[in-house]
Each structure stands twice: as structure tokens, then as C-alpha cells.
Amino acid sequence: xxxxxxxxxxxxxxxxxxxxxxxxxxxxxxxxxxxxxxxxxxxxxxxxxxxxxxxxxxxxxxxxxxxxxxxxxxxxxxxxxxxxxxxxxxxxxxxxxxxxxxxxxxxxxxxxxxxxxxxxxxxxxxxxxxxxxxxxxxxxxxxxxxxxxxxxxxxxxxxxxxxxxxxxxxxxxxxxxxxxxxxxxxxxxxxxxxxxxxxxxxxxxxxxxxxxxxxxxxxxxxxxxxxxxxxxx
Amino acid sequence: xxxxxxxxxxxxxxxxxxxxxxxxxxxxxxxxxxxxxxxxxxxxxxxxxxxxxxxxxxxxxxxxxxxxxxxxxxxxxxxxxxxx
Numbered sequence: 001x002x003x004x005x006x007x008x009x010x011x012x013x014x015x016x017x018x019x020x021x022x023x024x025x026x027x028x029x030x031x032x033x034x035x036x037x038x039x040x041x042x043x044x045x046x047x048x049x050x051x052x053x054x055x056x057x058x059x060x061x062x063x064x065x066x067x068x069x070x071x072x073x074x075x076x077x078x079x080x081x082x083x084x085x086x087x088x089x090x091x092x093x094x095x096x097x098x099x100x101x102x103x104x105x106x107x108x109x110x111x112x113x114x115x116x117x118x119x120x121x122x123x124x125x126x127x128x129x130x131x132x133x134x135x136x137x138x139x140x141x142x143x144x145x146x147x148x149x150x151x152x153x154x155x156x157x158x159x160x161x162x163x164x165x166x167x168x169x170x171x172x173x174x175x176x177x178x179x180x181x182x183x184x185x186x187x188x189x190x191x192x193x194x195x196x197x198x199x200x201x202x203x204x205x206x207x208x209x210x211x212x213x214x215x216x217x218x219x220x221x222x223x224x225x226x227x228x229x230x231x232x233x
Numbered sequence: 234x235x236x237x238x239x240x241x242x243x244x245x246x247x248x249x250x251x252x253x254x255x256x257x258x259x260x261x262x263x264x265x266x267x268x269x270x271x272x273x274x275x276x277x278x279x280x281x282x283x284x285x286x287x288x289x290x291x292x293x294x295x296x297x298x299x300x301x302x303x304x305x306x307x308x309x310x311x312x313x314x315x316x317x
Contacts, residue, residue, distance in 0.1 A: 101299035106245045
């Protein structure tokens, strides 16, 4: 089982994700430079956070033109797992592999803080190990985390279980105070219709070791690992 | 060309500027919306071709149609226009 971590100029969570997969998950992992276009050797690809191409024009808008993104699209079309974290999520929306788009946070701040997440869909390769009703504590760190999608599409996504994570308070309530960015309906993570591509704004790799203060993010990677180990990759 | 957030999409930058202007006691401000301004210098194209070109560039890269809309005008230019 092999994970790949995409590296764009300006990625800055690539090393964190690499560490998490290799040293915490104990899985094989390799960096993928953005000029690469062959991904056959991987079972799952992670697009990490950062500021690819300086966030110029719009976050993710330039990165999605990289050769690797065409390969990532083909990879996803084969049903393989793709996880985009923070800027990786923005890249996936710009590449139209996930619905929606990102605006500036409503308070205009770059917000770096812990959030609680409610798992809305536990039937995914990314969430299958989450306990029913459990809340996950993970940090966000972004200036453009304000998720938007039009009303018709939102309804469809809610029906199809494509809203995967929502920001909640410590009691699990979906409240505006629990929303770090102004994201529509407190949306923190969404998946494609097929359920093999997930984007999330919070950083599970920054909450995957007791040293970091929370291990709740590990559930995302363990879910992927167990899904792949079960031969469903 | 000008790229702005679509109507109904919250524009926190515009609202902040609006609040600041009001705090300075500028009156009669109905609303402030902020956007992006781009100058594209195209050579060797008719006006019609340039229009097609710009629209294709908007569709493929410059504008995210989920949240943004755009307007543009086409004008002839001389070398001196291209500053910076």
C-alpha cells in the first residue's frame, strides 16, 4: 500500500503529511512533484495544504493546471482515493473534481485555531473508522476557507451525503460561533458523488500525534489505510 | 477587465471598506463591492477575435463561475500603455 503526497511550489504541509503517513501510520509514502504525470504506483494521493503558486489569482487556480492534476483526475476516475487538505481542497474545487468554491473568510482574518467537527457521512473510505456521534478536534489554518456552493447544488449534496464534515461546538451543535470562516452551513469537508475524492479545510495531519494535542485526525488516515487493506482500493 | 463577486455572494472586503468609510463620516454610501482589475495586452487579433479570446481565458482560468462574474472592454493600445 503506497500513499503519494503532491508537492506544488508553495505547498507547506507536505512534510507534515509525509511524516504522518510514514511515522504514525507506518505506511509507504512518496512525494509527487507537480510536474509528474504517472501515478500508477500509488493507492491513494493526498494534496496537502499551503499556498500553491502564492494563491495568485485565486487559491488553487494555477495549481490545477499542473501536469500532476490531470493525472490526479485520471487516478480519481479509476476510483482511487484522493484527499485534499486545506489548499488541496481549494485545488480540487478549482479543478472541478469537487463542487463549490472558496471566498475570503467573512471576518477577513487568517484564522488558525482548533475546531470541532461532526462527521455527517461515515460510509466513506475516509470516515469508516469514525465512531458514531463522535466529534473530531482538528485545527484550521486559512484565510479563504469560506466554502460556497449554490442552493440547488447544496440541496443535492446534502441528499447524497456529500457534506462530510461540519464545524460544531464542543456539544456537537452546528452554530455560527463554531464556524471559523463563514463557510456555508458550517461545511468543513465535502466529497464527490462517488465518494472517493474528499476535500477538507481542517488539517487532520496536524492532529495525528499526542505531541500535537489531538489524535483525532488520525481517523481519516486510518480509515483510508483500512479501506485499502481490505482490498477495496 | 473587471472581475467581481456575483450578486448575493458575501463580499467581506467590500463590507469592511464600507464600514471604514462610514466611520469616517462619508455619507450616502449604499454599498461597496470589491473586485479585481486586469489589463490584457493582445496583439495581432481583430476586435472580434480578441473578444473571443478574452472570453475563453475567463472561462478557462481567470474567472471562477461559481462565485464570480466579469465585464470587459476592448481598446487599441500603443506600446507606452504597457507600464510595469
